[in-house]
Amino acid sequence: MTETQTATRPVVELRGVTKRYAGVTAVSDLSLRLMPGEVFCLLGENGAGKSTVIKLLTGVERPTSGSVVVDGEEVSFSSPRAARDVGIATVYQEVATLPLMSVARNFVLGAEPTVGWGPFKRIDMATASRTALAELKNLGIRRVDDGRQLVGTMSGGERQALAIARAVHFGARVLVLDEPTAALGVRESATVLRLVSRVRERGVAVLFITHNAYHAHAAGDRFMVLRRGEPSAEFARGERSIGEVIELMAGGAELQSLLTGVERGQVGVGDDSSAV
Amino acid sequence: MTETQTATRPVVELRGVTKRYAGVTAVSDLSLRLMPGEVFCLLGENGAGKSTVIKLLTGVERPTSGSVVVDGEEVSFSSPRAARDVGIATVYQEVATLPLMSVARNFVLGAEPTVGWGPFKRIDMATASRTALAELKNLGIRRVDDGRQLVGTMSGGERQALAIARAVHFGARVLVLDEPTAALGVRESATVLRLVSRVRERGVAVLFITHNAYHAHAAGDRFMVLRRGEPSAEFARGERSIGEVIELMAGGAELQSLLTGVERGQVGVGDDSSAV
Amino acid sequence: AKDAAATGQPVAASSGEQIKIAFVSGPLNDPFFPPLYQGAQDAAKQLPIKLNYIPIDEADIQASSARTMEAAIASKPDAIVVGDFITNVVDPLIKKAVAAGIPVFVNQSGQDSWEKDGALGFIGQFGPDVGAQSAKRFLDAGKKNITCVVNVAGNPYLDAICKGLGDGLRAAGGSSDVFTLPSGDGTDQSKTTKDLSGFLATHKDVEGVMTLNNLTGYAAIDALNQAGRKGAPVGSLGVGKSAIDKVNNGSMLFLVNEQPYLDGYLGTITAYTYAKFGLAPVGVIKTGPQFVDKSNVEKISAVFDKYPNVIGPK
Amino acid sequence: MDLPTATGPGTATAAPALPPVADPAGPAQTSGRSTVRRLLTRPEIGGAVSALALFVFFSIFAGDNGFLTQGGTANWVNAAAELGIVAVPIGLLMIAGEFDLSVGAMVGVGSMSVGITTGGYGEPAWLGVIVGFAIAVAVGVANGFMVVRTGLPSFIVTLATMMMLLGGALAVSIWATGSSNVSASSSGLTHALFASKWMNDQLGVALVWWVLLLVVSAWMMSRTRFGNWTYATGGNVVAARLVGVPTDRVKISLFVATSVCAVLTGTVQTLTLGNGNVTLGSAFIFQAVAAAVIGGVLLTGGYGSPMGTACGAATYGIISTGVLLLGWNADLTQLFIGALLLVAVLANHRLRALALSGS
Amino acid sequence: MDLPTATGPGTATAAPALPPVADPAGPAQTSGRSTVRRLLTRPEIGGAVSALALFVFFSIFAGDNGFLTQGGTANWVNAAAELGIVAVPIGLLMIAGEFDLSVGAMVGVGSMSVGITTGGYGEPAWLGVIVGFAIAVAVGVANGFMVVRTGLPSFIVTLATMMMLLGGALAVSIWATGSSNVSASSSGLTHALFASKWMNDQLGVALVWWVLLLVVSAWMMSRTRFGNWTYATGGNVVAARLVGVPTDRVKISLFVATSVCAVLTGTVQTLTLGNGNVTLGSAFIFQAVAAAVIGGVLLTGGYGSPMGTACGAATYGIISTGVLLLGWNADLTQLFIGALLLVAVLANHRLRALALSGS
Numbered sequence A, B: 001m002t003e004t005q006t007a008t009r010p011v012v013e014l015r016g017v018t019k020r021y022a023g024v025t026a027v028s029d030l031s032l033r034l035m036p037g038e039v040f041c042l043l044g045e046n047g048a049g050k051s052t053v054i055k056l057l058t059g060v061e062r063p064t065s066g067s068v069v070v071d072g073e074e075v076s077f078s079s080p081r082a083a084r085d086v087g088i089a090t091v092y093q094e095v096a097t098l099p100l101m102s103v104a105r106n107f108v109l110g111a112e113p114t115v116g117w118g119p120f121k122r123i124d125m126a127t128a129s130r131t132a133l134a135e136l137k138n139l140g141i142r143r144v145d146d147g148r149q150l151v152g153t154m155s156g157g158e159r160q161a162l163a164i165a166r167a168v169h170f171g172a173r174v175l176v177l178d179e180p181t182a183a184l185g186v187r188e189s190a191t192v193l194r195l196v197s198r199v200r201e202r203g204v205a206v207l208f209i210t211h212n213a214y215h216a217h218a219a220g221d222r223f224m225v226l227r228r229g230e231p232s233a234e235f236a237r238g239e240r241s242i243g244e245v246i247e248l249m250a251g252g253a254e255l256q257s258l259l260t261g262v263e264r265g266q267v268g269v270g271d272d273s274s275a276v
Numbered sequence C: 001a002k003d004a005a006a007t008g009q010p011v012a013a014s015s016g017e018q019i020k021i022a023f024v025s026g027p028l029n030d031p032f033f034p035p036l037y038q039g040a041q042d043a044a045k046q047l048p049i050k051l052n053y054i055p056i057d058e059a060d061i062q063a064s065s066a067r068t069m070e071a072a073i074a075s076k077p078d079a080i081v082v083g084d085f086i087t088n089v090v091d092p093l094i095k096k097a098v099a100a101g102i103p104v105f106v107n108q109s110g111q112d113s114w115e116k117d118g119a120l121g122f123i124g125q126f127g128p129d130v131g132a133q134s135a136k137r138f139l140d141a142g143k144k145n146i147t148c149v150v151n152v153a154g155n156p157y158l159d160a161i162c163k164g165l166g167d168g169l170r171a172a173g174g175s176s177d178v179f180t181l182p183s184g185d186g187t188d189q190s191k192t193t194k195d196l197s198g199f200l201a202t203h204k205d206v207e208g209v210m211t212l213n214n215l216t217g218y219a220a221i222d223a224l225n226q227a228g229r230k231g232a233p234v235g236s237l238g239v240g241k242s243a244i245d246k247v248n249n250g251s252m253l254f255l256v257n258e259q260p261y262l263d264g265y266l267g268t269i270t271a272y273t274y275a276k277f278g279l280a281p282v283g284v285i286k287t288g289p290q291f292v293d294k295s296n297v298e299k300i301s302a303v304f305d306k307y308p309n310v311i312g313p314k
Numbered sequence D, E: 001m002d003l004p005t006a007t008g009p010g011t012a013t014a015a016p017a018l019p020p021v022a023d024p025a026g027p028a029q030t031s032g033r034s035t036v037r038r039l040l041t042r043p044e045i046g047g048a049v050s051a052l053a054l055f056v057f058f059s060i061f062a063g064d065n066g067f068l069t070q071g072g073t074a075n076w077v078n079a080a081a082e083l084g085i086v087a088v089p090i091g092l093l094m095i096a097g098e099f100d101l102s103v104g105a106m107v108g109v110g111s112m113s114v115g116i117t118t119g120g121y122g123e124p125a126w127l128g129v130i131v132g133f134a135i136a137v138a139v140g141v142a143n144g145f146m147v148v149r150t151g152l153p154s155f156i157v158t159l160a161t162m163m164m165l166l167g168g169a170l171a172v173s174i175w176a177t178g179s180s181n182v183s184a185s186s187s188g189l190t191h192a193l194f195a196s197k198w199m200n201d202q203l204g205v206a207l208v209w210w211v212l213l214l215v216v217s218a219w220m221m222s223r224t225r226f227g228n229w230t231y232a233t234g235g236n237v238v239a240a241r242l243v244g245v246p247t248d249r250v251k252i253s254l255f256v257a258t259s260v261c262a263v264l265t266g267t268v269q270t271l272t273l274g275n276g277n278v279t280l281g282s283a284f285i286f287q288a289v290a291a292a293v294i295g296g297v298l299l300t301g302g303y304g305s306p307m308g309t310a311c312g313a314a315t316y317g318i319i320s321t322g323v324l325l326l327g328w329n330a331d332l333t334q335l336f337i338g339a340l341l342l343v344a345v346l347a348n349h350r351l352r353a354l355a356l357s358g359s
């Protein structure tokens, strides 16, 4: 599974893309390149334009100007399905899985393996179940051992894992993760971050969107900070400290002002406090 | 508004409380004291029992053993309303506000100021609107300037602020916040954390529940870490570093294993990385 | 009615064995049927009869006609009395009951087909007759263009009456429209009034209205008033207290009394005597139409005040 | 059950489409241009425009057949009023997130209550009216209680109640009077209250009740605590309960309101016409929902207004009267009503979307 | 519109109550004790128990009136089958989160289509059958398309369609035959397909169609991609669309299925009884929803099974025949059906809660 990271051509690129809504410029003149086997972190506070970038990449919206390039060729997606067909899969924060359906059914939804032909074509439930459990295990989720278990009984992290496993299994070459850790606890977030690493090792290009600088730092190879639709910084792993990243995301200054204790007096957390 | 923090008697106390559900002991032998003008942080990963503590304090559930003490007297709440009546207000993560209703209406919901009498008793909309906007302004939310604006048009942080402002305005002596920052971006989280400080300054006892150690550190006076329903540590502001707190919350170890780079090689974030 | 009980049936009274009769007819929420039900019940009380009155659901008249008749057969009664409203559906089931050895008497509607179905008798009236005789009364009053209002779409018995009316009028050089109320409105007198005034406003040559139950009749009077045709004749099926008053005060030309009480009473008695003794009247017992107009309204009113359930609603 | 589509075809991360700036129940204040916009985003705008457009349509095409005469006007106004008395509380209940199928049957219950008392036993009408309202309160409480306690969908609970009421009313009236239809009469105050007529006896008292109900409920929804609670209950029952809104009481009260208003319509119709009937009002069930939805009430709760529902009822009244006055084939009446209803709903939907996006 | 309560009285932070371990559509596998539990948590368990309990009830109380005879059995089986043919696809549509009020009217359309062709013009029945099914497909596509495109609640769209169909069918049949009721006949293959009878002509062909439909749809829902898509569409339409489920196509297909099955019932009833009637089937609207809900279909979509709906239809069939055979007072029939429905729904709800909590 583990591919070497020698590919040099980006799988997907945005070139000078601008997206305007009535009155609002959500994204302006943005270029980014997603390379196979690399986790690209898009950071930004609320309203920075992160979701708009996703929409442009996944065919939900088309750019006002600029172009989307897949494997070196300019494309214009007519629908989310068209983006999926070239291997761009998206995992959304909330709506990724269906609680009242089983793990196996959720896993294969929209790309069900079938056996038989004509009117007797049916979902290969055994395969679906086996694949789902195997992929979950691959990604480190071991608690789920019955494909018929309802997804509603799984934890948030497990559900997120299911959605990621599904996307990867069905041939995603680009995996877009929209704030996958926003609703999760520490341990669950860790699970997801570990998943991201595993997915990356398989040679998938990952676009990781978050407003949690720590999570980004844990998983990312390259980083871009958006502020009001414009890239305000771009850097590679190791080039910036977490503190600097938080600074870059406008909110950081405010959080720091709270932490450094202007209003509250010194918080005795030693060196750490200055970093946060 | 700002009261001095001289009160020494806890507003609410849990004494040796245990809560068992069929098979599961959600909380066992827990004691905690909420003091006026103090922010008490309850930390813990998913399933640690944080929400159960809230339920016990707010009358949603009753303890299997142990007692809830308000102003030195043991009480047994028959409903959430009974808890509200002694001044215990709760702000939940998701369900706090109604998007299709206006700011003013949301603010006064359940405790509407009225004018007139008998069948002509009506909501004093002018007062409601004025109060709502004033309280929001007090807490630092300035963008909202029309009480008739629908809450659905506000940002997540603003909505959370509205819920907190409401609780405080209507005489909460104890404010219970269940993961108020979980769904928010950095700047919005900062807004909420600042709100918590302001509320505290008014002499309200705050119970702040979170799984984000940084947010806890930014706002808390006293801390308790829950692990599997039991208090695994209790300390005051300044006694522990963020790193130690994360250690205490079981998930920290795993997140660290990711961050310290066992799988990924060194992440060049200097001193900070060891702290996180 | 008490007299009948006094003279009684000595055989039945002494033997004490009950005759089981299944009576399939219309639902009681249609004001026509309560007197019929009353008649059947009165008979059942007077004699050792175990009566199962099985109501057809008018809202689902066709499927229900079949299902109720099938249920009647399944309950293995000593005799069945059935209202044959949808002959296409009920006739085969009558044959089936007869084939299963159950004596059947056709009630109220079905004069055309009862004999060939193998039923043993008919107690009721003939739909087209009602229409034809009503036509005659309108013509006598000098009115030739009469609208017939169908209050339940899909009920062929009502269609047949309107057809009889139209045929009668046309034979005398008159004309007739059929106005079917929008579904749901038939049970709402107030809405029916509005529907009818709308209809009358666009059919200015209508000289009178024939309705097939009292509610629609009252609505027609109001609608004609609103349309500025006060005094235009209205004829209606059914006899009720208000309807009698309206005949009295001249706002209604006539009422068709189908004598549903007799349908129920005689139907049950006939089934009983046949099942018990093998005795039954031969051929048709005609229970209608009887006409109530100014000439006989006093007499009817007197009986009505004394025995309201027997003639129609109070 | 239409929840997934109720918010419209959403995109990936779309939240439910929100009217950007408008308190559905807020008091109107003037501030120049924004007043127009505020007006356009009110929930009742679609219903009002529907009613107006259809009125114009029929004035043109059915004007010569008397649509604009006193009689024609009285005709649709009465129809709208009688439906409106039932539809307005149904609209409120829908705003609170519940539904009541049993109203159709309650109209019949109210009708028979008066009928049996006056026509059946010759007692004064007020007695029947009181009995009718008492039954309404009991049924409303029962409906509300069952829905609130069991958490079962109100659609199915009130379907069962509806059948029981239909059966019960029938059984009682047969037992009491031998018939399912009985004359009714009233005098004095009762007559004045429930059977008055004006304008050559063409305009019924229903209009007065409707307007009264409308004023009271519009005031209630926009100004009182109960109105606030109703919006909150339908918007998010858990959130409302947590801030101390007595959501169960709100729901039960509104179930009582729908039943009581159904009996009111039944009483008015019965005493105006002088005749009581078990099956009276059964057509109101669907018509009332249609009126509420045309009037901008969200089928999933939390949004709408009494004024909107009233506009919906007016739309329905205008359509059902107007179509007959077109003078086309009478057999096609219902086809037209259906088609116009569809057009009204669609146009209304477009209009609202337009008003909201244009801001 | 029952969403807020559909998940039951929730507490503060409660998520919707979930059946802990059971794939509503998963193939059954045996593994000792957990098989029992898996059975108890299936959606159709409530409907099955209801049907059984009522069967026992009527066997005791209506047994001597022939409830258990061949005739009595055929009677309720026919009723269940005719309703079931309509209810099963309605249940599927409800699982997909939509609703179709127009089915009742479609039954009448199917009936008149065959009636006018054979009884009215003396043409062969297959022609009428083909016309009926063609109309059904057109109406289904129209319904589905309107719902999917506009995002309007299907309740209101299909209410309009229902009225148009009722009016249209009436107008066409009066225009074509002068009546709203006309004889119908069939021969050869058409007769065999739609009018066969067995067991002394007591058991109709509806049963065969019902079983066929049930087998196909149970298989479809549990085994095919389309079934998976249907659950997903009703569970969360946005999520389903995002993973590539053609949710619009799913909904439109199911609207077509409900219409087609309604015409199928109409055709079978018409050719079996030899008579076509405009109003045929209008009682199915509520009965079909009741059957689906009794059978465990979630009114908010995403959960349920064809087998469950079938059990609901059987419950209804047993009640409606059983009540006729009780020989009790005729005016109490409807009261009794209503009460039994309420009991069935409540018991069913309890039972499911019990089965789920006991795990």
Ligand SMILES: Nc1ncnc2c1ncn2[C@@H]1O[C@H](COP(=O)(O)OP(=O)(O)OP(=O)(O)O)[C@@H](O)[C@H]1O
Pocket (backbone or CB within 6 Å): A021, A022, A024, A025, A026, A044, A045, A046, A047, A048, A049, A050, A051, A052, A053, A211, B185
């Ligand atoms: N469909 C739309 N119509 C109009 N404006 C839009 C639309 N979608 C997004 N915007 C605007 O574009 C800007 C960027 O929005 P976007 O959702 O991309 O931000 P984000 O970074 O994803 O924020 P969050 O962290 O809250 O998800 C915002 O100002 C937003 O209001």
Ligand SMILES: Nc1ncnc2c1ncn2[C@@H]1O[C@H](COP(=O)(O)OP(=O)(O)OP(=O)(O)O)[C@@H](O)[C@H]1O
Pocket (backbone or CB within 6 Å): A185, B021, B022, B024, B025, B026, B044, B045, B046, B047, B048, B049, B050, B051, B052, B053, B211
């Ligand atoms: N009503 C209940 N019935 C049975 N078990 C319960 C119930 N509520 C909570 N539990 C169990 O009690 C334990 C503590 O749950 P609780 O919700 O208090 O955790 P938490 O710290 O709030 O977690 P999270 O961060 O996910 O909100 C968990 O194991 C949970 O499954």
Ligand SMILES: [Mg+2]
Pocket (backbone or CB within 6 Å): A050, A051, A052, D013
């Ligand atoms: Mg976003």
Ligand SMILES: [Mg+2]
Pocket (backbone or CB within 6 Å): B050, B051, B052
């Ligand atoms: Mg919790």
